[in-house]
């Protein structure tokens with residue numbers, strides 16, 4: 509088993525929505541970032557990379573690299589999931605906390621968990637997303653940005669990846685590359 513944790517913060521700036529765990533949430537401000545600013549996925553990527561002792565998100569996707577300009581962060585998560593699978597680990601569970609006064613996260617939690625479980629190739633029950641305010645204290649309390657914290661536990665993969673759970677074309681292609689006998693399965 510391997511444990512990892514990750515933290516990310518993005519400041520509010522101009523815009524009319526935020527993207528959290530791939531979910532588009534209407535808001536009177538956006539998040540300033542090189543990518544789509546998905547602070548939840550960035551924290552989760554750092555937790556996965558930390559568990560694998562493979563550096564951090566900035567090492568894999570350097571800030572300022574034009575390839576990652578406005579990128580959908582789910583692509584970054586798929587890359588980290590690929591690194592996990594290549595090293596023959598699977599997610600045991602992930603627990604994520606979003607810290608902000610607004611927007612309200614509760615109504616979006618199920619959609620967020622669904623996106624993350626698809627990208628990680630796991631059951632939705634293995635991914636927890638929750639939220640808290642910071643009671644108006646600190647930068648999140650002043651409404652200056654959103655912070656996210658993620659913890660993951662990885663376990664050795666005993667069986668082949670269940671491609672029927674995480675069935676995005678990207679993950680199926682990856683599994684097909686790693687385990688050619690599963691191709692088309």
Ligand SMILES: Nc1ccn([C@@H]2O[C@H](COP(=O)(O)O)[C@@H](O)[C@H]2O)c(=O)n1
Pocket residue numbers: 607608609610611612613614615638639640641642643
């Ligand atoms: N951005 C947020 C913040 C909180 N919630 C939900 O509200 C509950 C109470 O938050 P406190 O910070 O006052 O403890 C929290 O447990 C979340 O369920 C939210 O949805 N979005």
Ligand SMILES: C[C@@]1(CO)OP(=O)(O)OP(=O)(O)OC[C@H]1O
Pocket residue numbers: 516517540541542543544545546550565566567568569570571572573576
């Ligand atoms: C996601 C990356 C991609 O360039 O950039 P940002 O969207 O700015 O996000 P951040 O968490 O500040 O840095 C990590 C980078 O890898």
